[in-house]
Amino acid sequence: MSAIAKARSASRSEDPPASGPAASSATEPSPAPKERTPDKGRAASGVPFLLDFFPLEGPEQTRVARFYERLKEGHLSTTRCRRCGSLHWPPRVACPRCHAEELDWTDLPSTGRIYAFSAVLAGAPLGMESDVPFAVGLVDLDGVPLRVFGRIDGRPWDELRVGGAVRVESFNLPDGRVFYRFRSVD
Amino acid sequence: MRNVAIVAGATTPFGVRPTTWTEMAQEIGAALFAAEPELRSEDVDSLFVGAAEPERFAFQSHVAPLAAEQMGLAPHRILQRTELACASGQSAIRSAYAAIAAGLSDVAVAVGIEKMNLPSMAEANTSMGCVMDRAWDGPHGATAPPFFAMVAQRHMLEYGTTEDQLATVSAKNHRFANTNPHAQFYSKTFDRAKLARLPMVAPPLRLGDCSSMTDGAAAVVLAAEERVSRYTDSPAWIRGTGQYSDFHNLANAGSLTDWKGLTRAAREALDRAGITIRDIDVAEIHDCFSISEIVEYEAFGWCSRGAGGKFAQDGCSDVGGDVVINPRGGLLGCGHPLGATGIAQSVEIFRQLAREVPAARQAPDPRFGLVHNLSGSANVHSIMIYEGGRAS
Numbered sequence: 419m420s421a422i423a424k425a426r427s428a429s430r431s432e433d434p435p436a437s438g439p440a441a442s443s444a445t446e447p448s449p450a451p452k453e454r455t456p457d458k459g460r461a462a463s464g465v466p467f468l469l470d471f472f473p474l475e476g477p478e479q480t481r482v483a484r485f486y487e488r489l490k491e492g493h494l495s496t497t498r499c500r501r502c503g504s505l506h507w508p509p510r511v512a513c514p515r516c517h518a519e520e521l522d523w524t525d526l527p528s529t530g531r532i533y534a535f536s537a538v539l540a541g542a543p544l545g546m547e548s549d550v551p552f553a554v555g556l557v558d559l560d561g562v563p564l565r566v567f568g569r570i571d572g573r574p575w576d577e578l579r580v581g582g583a584v585r586v587e588s589f590n591l592p593d594g595r596v597f598y599r600f601r602s603v604d
Numbered sequence: 605m606r607n608v609a610i611v612a613g614a615t616t617p618f619g620v621r622p623t624t625w626t627e628m629a630q631e632i633g634a635a636l637f638a639a640e641p642e643l644r645s646e647d648v649d650s651l652f653v654g655a656a657e658p659e660r661f662a663f664q665s666h667v668a669p670l671a672a673e674q675m676g677l678a679p680h681r682i683l684q685r686t687e688l689a690c691a692s693g694q695s696a697i698r699s700a701y702a703a704i705a706a707g708l709s710d711v712a713v714a715v716g717i718e719k720m721n722l723p724s725m726a727e728a729n730t731s732m733g734c735v736m737d738r739a740w741d742g743p744h745g746a747t748a749p750p751f752f753a754m755v756a757q758r759h760m761l762e763y764g765t766t767e768d769q770l771a772t773v774s775a776k777n778h779r780f781a782n783t784n785p786h787a788q789f790y791s792k793t794f795d796r797a798k799l800a801r802l803p804m805v806a807p808p809l810r811l812g813d814c815s816s817m818t819d820g821a822a823a824v825v826l827a828a829e830e831r832v833s834r835y836t837d838s839p840a841w842i843r844g845t846g847q848y849s850d851f852h853n854l855a856n857a858g859s860l861t862d863w864k865g866l867t868r869a870a871r872e873a874l875d876r877a878g879i880t881i882r883d884i885d886v887a888e889i890h891d892c893f894s895i896s897e898i899v900e901y902e903a904f905g906w907c908s909r910g911a912g913g914k915f916a917q918d919g920c921s922d923v924g925g926d927v928v929i930n931p932r933g934g935l936l937g938c939g940h941p942l943g944a945t946g947i948a949q950s951v952e953i954f955r956q957l958a959r960e961v962p963a964a965r966q967a968p969d970p971r972f973g974l975v976h977n978l979s980g981s982a983n984v985h986s987i988m989i990y991e992g993g994r995a996s
Binding site: 541 | 724725726727729730733734737738739740741742743744745746747749750751753754755757758761803804805806807808809853854855856857860
């Protein structure tokens with residue numbers, strides 16, 4: 419459980435008992451009481467939440483929070499359809515092929531090969547200006563039919579090559595959120 | 605279905621403009637009424653406003669009634685905004701076409717307006733980034749240049765396409781832009797040698813391989829067949845349209861060099877028009893990056909897969925070649941105000957078919973013209989086919 423989720427879970431026990439037509443269900447948390455979550459006007463990166471590409475990851479904000487929990491444990495994961503077997507990327511809440519909502523979580527390989535790459539040498543978004551230059555690429559994960567886009571760290575962009583080996587790594591944002599990148603291990 | 609034609613069109617200057625979104629709506633209204641003296645405000649029953657990201661770039665929502673007010677229009681049948689990122693303008697035209705063809709409108713204006721230059725380039729880049737799948741592709745810093753750079757890398761790897769062939773496309777479109785006073789780079793010249801010295805933005809793409817952040821607006825008037833002759837004796841008849849979308853997250857792009865969605869949209873549009881790609885005399889296609897135009901030559905079938913670089917190098921897409929591509933100056937030469945681009949391209953085809961453009965970019969005796977926009981990471985392709993001819 420993430421720090422954010424822990425904090426929210428702990429504070430939920432202090433919520434007043436729900437009653438009447440506004441009663442919340444087990445899966446739909448009630449609106450935040452004012453003592454629970456102080457307004458955070460900005461994401462940890464310093465930009466407003468909706469100018470920050472890193473998603474809101476908590477279980478109160480997304481139904482694929484499991485992805486971020488598993489990423490904190492060092493594993494890239496996604497959903498597979500229980501009915502038709504389709505493997506998805508990114509993880510989903512409904513299957514695009516057969517429209518079933520019964521999906522299972524599955525870990526993905528942590529290694530892959532670069533299909534294509536480039537680098538951002540200018541024109542980075544807010545909060546990423548100091549990362550320039552950085553490499554990005556499409557990576558064919560080993561053993562599964564998935565090609566995943568991501569940042570590629572580990573060596574300068576002009577030393578990367580198509581076909582080069584990478585592995586998945588997770589990293590933490592200062593506010594407790596998590597995300598993934600690739601690292602060149604060629 | 606009723607026949608529909610473009611009967612008038614106008615653009616504002618494109619560039620880094622000292623003006624707001626709202627002021628450009630006024631400018632394009634004035635330009636449109638100046639371009640078509642027979643047009644009266646009360647003729648226009650519907651307005652379609654192509655605008656990709658006014659919330660991000662101008663902090664303005666609900667832009668359709670704002671545009672109507674600023675342009676001096678009072679639409680009483682259909683008023684709406686169309687949003688399809690880089691194809692928002694063409695979406696406005698397609699929606700107006702559908703409305704008129706179906707009998708819900710008789711005379712409609714399709715306008716595209718985009719303000720993109722902000723005091724903070726990083727904020728503008730963030731706005732461009734959210735065209736992608738923001739939660740999965742966005743956090744890696746993905747905007748359009750690195751995606752299209754990967755297309756170029758794969759095209760070079762698979763087919764031996766060269767940086768000089770990319771520069772050939774950009775040099776052609778910049779040369780055409782030197783004939784278009786409303787183009788962002790009207791007064792700047794770029795030959796291949798100069799383009800090769802510009803800095804890399806996203807390797808292998810250099811600055812001159814990328815279209816710009818641009819402020820601008822464009823508008824056309826579309827009319828039902830029985831209303832056409834009131835405005836013009838050289839309309840551009842809409843003969844076909846097609847569109848296809850097959851993915852959004854970059855993971856689902858498949859081959860980066862085979863744009864199957866474009867081939868499929870083109871087939872639909874050409875079949876509707878009852879013609880083949882060889883019948884197209886002049887085309888405005890989406891050169892958001894030099895590599896895009898090369899892949900598009902191939903996907904349309906003007907040349908075989910992998911031969912797009914040579915097609916440009918041999919002058920096949922220039923005046924005097926197989927088909928005149930991007931005579932307006934393209935997105936590379938004119939700039940790319942997202943919502944305005946598709947409409948400005950249609951204004952060029954309207955003028956080409958009426959033989960009203962400068963000789964240096966006039967396609968010889970054109971009958972059929974085509975407009976193509978891709979949007980996002982080339983995951984949507986939208987196409988219109990026009991035929992010149994007299995009002996009936």
